[in-house]
Amino acid sequence: MADIVEQYRQGALNAKAAGFDGVEVHAANGYLLDQFLKSGSNHRSDEFGGSVENRMRLPLMVIEAVIDVWGKGNVGVRVSPTGSFNAMYDEDPVETFGEFAKRLNDLGISYIEVVEDSFQGNHANGRPESVIDAIQAGFHGTYIANGAYTAEEARKRIGNDRCDLVTFGRPFIANPDLPERFRQHAELNKWDDSTFYGGDERGYTDYPTLKELEPSV
């Protein structure tokens, strides 16, 4: 475990050497720290598994090491409490992520980014409002929401204090000028998911901007 923490510390140092402004510790979507947090994947019987306290242990050690390098104000953490990507599952995300949020609050990190939906699109049950409530009750820094947002829903939820900020993934891939399109309430290019993970040279750099779509006079 100590070696793993050191790898994250080295990553944080590397990010600093590369001139980044801060770092986000990835504890979402089935990556290593998420595997420790969630009861569905963490079947350990030592002090790193079992109770929520134990499942949070490695993620918190990592985050503390990263804070050592960066200072708490330049560190954020990404979680996906109800995300099923990479076969993830937690029996009680309200408890697990409510507790984790409190601990992140005590550490004083800058923000938490919550993937509120599987990015594979299963939005059928809506956003996990009780988990969001538990996280916000515990964590008082900036709450960033993510997952299948439209500009309209983002505006609404920011207005209703359900989040402070919203991040966008796929709409950004397909719309190089996404903020401008949101400002103008313009129509968006649709993404082509067959180009996300391979194929040929198409995708990512060849979606048109609004300007390029304007009919030439």
Ligand SMILES: Cc1cc2nc3c(=O)[nH]c(=O)nc-3n(C[C@H](O)[C@H](O)[C@H](O)COP(=O)(O)O)c2cc1C
């Ligand atoms: C092509 C692609 C690759 C992604 N890779 C990662 C990844 O490596 N790690 C991660 O946490 N999320 C990854 N995501 C998920 C996004 O960060 C984001 O959470 C997701 O797309 C939901 O936001 P959206 O509905 O605005 O796209 C990826 C998404 C896409 C489309």
